[in-house]
Amino acid sequence: MNTFSKVLLAATLTTAASSCKSFLDVNTNPNSATAVTPAQLLANAETVTAANYTSYNAYGSFAAGYWGKSNAVSGYNEERTYNYSSTYYQGLWSNTFDNIEDYRLIRTNAMASSYPNHVAIARIMEAYNFLLLVDEYGDIPYTTAVQGLGNTQPTFDKQQDIYKDLVVQLKGAVTDINAATSAAMPSTEDVIFRGNMNKWKAFANSLRLRILLRESSTNDATLNAYVKTEMALLNSPDGGFITTDVLVQPGYAANSGQQNPFYNTYGFAVGTTNTTSTYKFTLPTKYFINLNQNLSDPRVTQQYMANKSGAYVGTNLGEKSPPSPVLSATSGSTLLVGGDFLRGANQPTPLMLLAEHLFSKSEAEYRGLLSGDAQADYTDGIRASFQTTYRTSTTSSSAAPVAPTPQSEAYLAANVGNGLVDWAATTTPQTDAYGNITSGTRTVSTLEKIITQKWIAEAVWGSIEAWDDFRRTGFPIIPISLEASSGKFPSRLFYPQSELNTNAANVPTGVTQYTKIFWAQQ
Numbered sequence: 001m002n003t004f005s006k007v008l009l010a011a012t013l014t015t016a017a018s019s020c021k022s023f024l025d026v027n028t029n030p031n032s033a034t035a036v037t038p039a040q041l042l043a044n045a046e047t048v049t050a051a052n053y054t055s056y057n058a059y060g061s062f063a064a065g066y067w068g069k070s071n072a073v074s075g076y077n078e079e080r081t082y083n084y085s086s087t088y089y090q091g092l093w094s095n096t097f098d099n100i101e102d103y104r105l106i107r108t109n110a111m112a113s114s115y116p117n118h119v120a121i122a123r124i125m126e127a128y129n130f131l132l133l134v135d136e137y138g139d140i141p142y143t144t145a146v147q148g149l150g151n152t153q154p155t156f157d158k159q160q161d162i163y164k165d166l167v168v169q170l171k172g173a174v175t176d177i178n179a180a181t182s183a184a185m186p187s188t189e190d191v192i193f194r195g196n197m198n199k200w201k202a203f204a205n206s207l208r209l210r211i212l213l214r215e216s217s218t219n220d221a222t223l224n225a226y227v228k229t230e231m232a233l234l235n236s237p238d239g240g241f242i243t244t245d246v247l248v249q250p251g252y253a254a255n256s257g258q259q260n261p262f263y264n265t266y267g268f269a270v271g272t273t274n275t276t277s278t279y280k281f282t283l284p285t286k287y288f289i290n291l292n293q294n295l296s297d298p299r300v301t302q303q304y305m306a307n308k309s310g311a312y313v314g315t316n317l318g319e320k321s322p323p324s325p326v327l328s329a330t331s332g333s334t335l336l337v338g339g340d341f342l343r344g345a346n347q348p349t350p351l352m353l354l355a356e357h358l359f360s361k362s363e364a365e366y367r368g369l370l371s372g373d374a375q376a377d378y379t380d381g382i383r384a385s386f387q388t389t390y391r392t393s394t395t396s397s398s399a400a401p402v403a404p405t406p407q408s409e410a411y412l413a414a415n416v417g418n419g420l421v422d423w424a425a426t427t428t429p430q431t432d433a434y435g436n437i438t439s440g441t442r443t444v445s446t447l448e449k450i451i452t453q454k455w456i457a458e459a460v461w462g463s464i465e466a467w468d469d470f471r472r473t474g475f476p477i478i479p480i481s482l483e484a485s486s487g488k489f490p491s492r493l494f495y496p497q498s499e500l501n502t503n504a505a506n507v508p509t510g511v512t513q514y515t516k517i518f519w520a521q522q
Helices: 003-015 038-063 077-081 091-108 116-137 159-179 197-215 221-233 261-266 277-281 286-294 298-302 354-366 374-389 406-414 446-457 463-473 497-503
Strands: 067-069 246-248 282-284 349-352 427-431 437-443
Touching: 038 067, 038 091, 038 116, 038 246, 038 261, 038 349, 038 463, 067 077, 091 116, 091 497, 116 159, 116 197, 116 463, 159 197, 159 221, 197 221, 197 349, 197 354, 197 463, 261 277, 277 282, 286 298, 286 427, 286 446, 298 374, 298 406, 349 354, 354 374, 354 446, 374 406, 374 446, 446 463
Parallel strands: none
Antiparallel strands: 067 282, 246 349, 427 437
């Protein structure tokens, strides 16, 4: 099996939330990685990050209210009830740490000093991966993590401390890029930016904004002062911010072991004409469908297929007391083949959406944390989402990232006066728990407006970020009463059983699925 096949096999296993060892580990002993160069390691590491992120978004799609199960399958107990266990998505933990080890190999390689830009990229991607872990688990191994046989039972660092060091690492990576003078520039082995180091600096800055915005949502005066200082440095960051979606494209193709991991799991297996069984197991929720339809949002038509009756219909988010039978794949709306999420076997994997960044920037500006035009960035966030989402071709290239399109402008025009879209409006029609419009109106805050539009834009491609924002802000107002038997949302994943089996002495005690991440309200 060639290297690329191994990468995509790892992608498929990761999407299924496997806890298997990463296929990207080139050396069995991470302390003697002398046979390969950082350039030879980079593409594999980035491709596995994309596969892992697909799994995070699969988890987030259920947790954040985008997906429910169809009646074509039993199981999905955790997704239906929000009663988690220590084995639920435990592969996120092991596969992410394996991937961090891949980047650490690049940074500690015997030839690392000759590849300073590759090392800087690895430093940024380590921060990206550690952030994913902290946001779902809280305290994790950090300062003593990924040391191979040198430390098989790492201690756990406090999540607040890790957050602050991630900012240090990202700023340091930008400094490293500026200082790099080596002729060993990344090229095609960088399957994200193809060696464009200015884009890597912009990505590092946008990650800093993501981190600081989450840190800004606490009542800790000292932390708030720190955030204010760090945000000021982002008013004119070296390298700017991202201006397009951040995409991984290693050369996905409709060949065995080379398909995009999401398409391979939720679309078609190689050489088949029938969709996978997983395709039939997941449907959009009533809340997602109704919200889109209430706002006359055409993006849903590019994401899901109308059912056999020609209607877009969502299923129950949970099954505490479902008022109607859970829908099947034929009575509900399944993923649209050839649409946004299933464009083709060669579709790229997003790591950060431009829309997410613009909505984050808008929020920071609205709250006085950044200078800039909050309304303009909010409107550009909507337009960027349409550039990403509203397309009919599996191979079309995106236009200018925030250019108006007929669909985005029609969406804005259709919602003049609706506070969930219109920047100046402050009310929206009242709805029931499923999102069906009832009588009367309710007040909408600017923060709810921003986060609701961000939630719509992040569907599936950035579901884990939407889940984080929901726990941080409480928006959008997803109907909890119909979901969990406990009557409340979980706050985090349990520490995985695999870690309890091998490092129990260091795993924090007293942690449940309702133990909040330090920045969370939910």
